[in-house]
Amino acid sequence: MLTNYFDGDVAQRYDAGSAAMFAPEVLGPTVDLLVDLAGGGAALELAIGTGRVALPLSERGVPVHGIELSEAMVEQLRAKPGGADLEVAVGDMTSTRVDGRFRLVYLVFNTIGNVTTQDGQVAVFQNAADHLDPGGCFLVETLVPVVRKIPPGERFSVFAHTDAHVGIDEYDVATQRTWSHHYSSSDGETYHRRSIPFRYTWPAELDLMARLAGMRLRDRWADWDRSPFTGESVKHVSVWQKADTPAS
Numbered sequence: 001m002l003t004n005y006f007d008g009d010v011a012q013r014y015d016a017g018s019a020a021m022f023a024p025e026v027l028g029p030t031v032d033l034l035v036d037l038a039g040g041g042a043a044l045e046l047a048i049g050t051g052r053v054a055l056p057l058s059e060r061g062v063p064v065h066g067i068e069l070s071e072a073m074v075e076q077l078r079a080k081p082g083g084a085d086l087e088v089a090v091g092d093m094t095s096t097r098v099d100g101r102f103r104l105v106y107l108v109f110n111t112i113g114n115v116t117t118q119d120g121q122v123a124v125f126q127n128a129a130d131h132l133d134p135g136g137c138f139l140v141e142t143l144v145p146v147v148r149k150i151p152p153g154e155r156f157s158v159f160a161h162t163d164a165h166v167g168i169d170e171y172d173v174a175t176q177r178t179w180s181h182h183y184s185s186s187d188g189e190t191y192h193r194r195s196i197p198f199r200y201t202w203p204a205e206l207d208l209m210a211r212l213a214g215m216r217l218r219d220r221w222a223d224w225d226r227s228p229f230t231g232e233s234v235k236h237v238s239v240w241q242k243a244d245t246p247a248s
């Protein structure tokens with residue numbers, strides 16, 4: 001049974017809490033690249049959330065569909081201008097199908113890591129490929145694992161430390177599982193903990209998942225501006241292409 005970590009209050013506060021990700025300097029290059037990849041066709045966003053990317057993409061003339069686990073996130077999307085016009089299926093992106101085939105399927109903001117098993121992540125790639133037209137592209141934006149910051153024997157890394165919020169990432173390198181622990185406080189004394197599990201992957205493992213699903217790496221960039229991906233890159237925007245003709 002899948003846990004919905006984006007229910008209730010979390011969905012209501014999502015846009016305010018992710019304000020930096022709504023900034024024009026972030027969304028501008030994101031949408032530009034997605035418009036190019038859609039190439040005049042339709043796009044499907046896996047884990048569409050509150051429509052942070054889907055709505056501006058739709059405003060640029062790309063027909064966008066979505067799959068999303070959290071009904072509460074979809075409610076936020078539907079309350080926005082244009083949100084009710086997008087077709088969104090509520091369900092798990094490892095298996096939920098929507099009607100039609102797409103030129104582009106995309107999954108952004110590290111959300112491949114919210115699927116916490118290798119089998120589940122392989123299923124996401126297969127589901128993406130099954131929704132693509134021949135020659136269509138699957139794009140993933142996600143972090144490069146930061147496990148290089150964890151010395152042998154250590155499990156924890158502090159990523160935020162203020163009176164209002166203490167954030168600690170926990171790593172288990174044996175299973176590639178991580179947990180982001182968020183301790184929030186309104187008075188700087190009493191803290192409420194919220195922990196979210198992830199599974200981290202190196203880019204090469206994602207390339208193999210793509211190949212299992214009949215796709216090949218087409219491009220890998222360090223960011224949406226198509227800057228080169230290097231050993232110093234902290235994230236990647238990767239694009240795999242489905243074969244033009246089905247394998248015989």
Ligand SMILES: C[S@@+](CC[C@H](N)C(=O)[O-])C[C@H]1O[C@@H](n2cnc3c(N)ncnc32)[C@H](O)[C@@H]1O
Pocket residue numbers: 005006046047048049050051052053067068069070073091092093094108109111114115
């Ligand atoms: C970080 S938010 C990203 C939302 C949106 N894509 C964005 O960029 O703002 C992660 C989203 O993934 C959704 N999610 C997590 N696991 C999922 C799954 N297995 N299937 C579909 N959606 C899922 C969550 O409900 C949440 O809306």
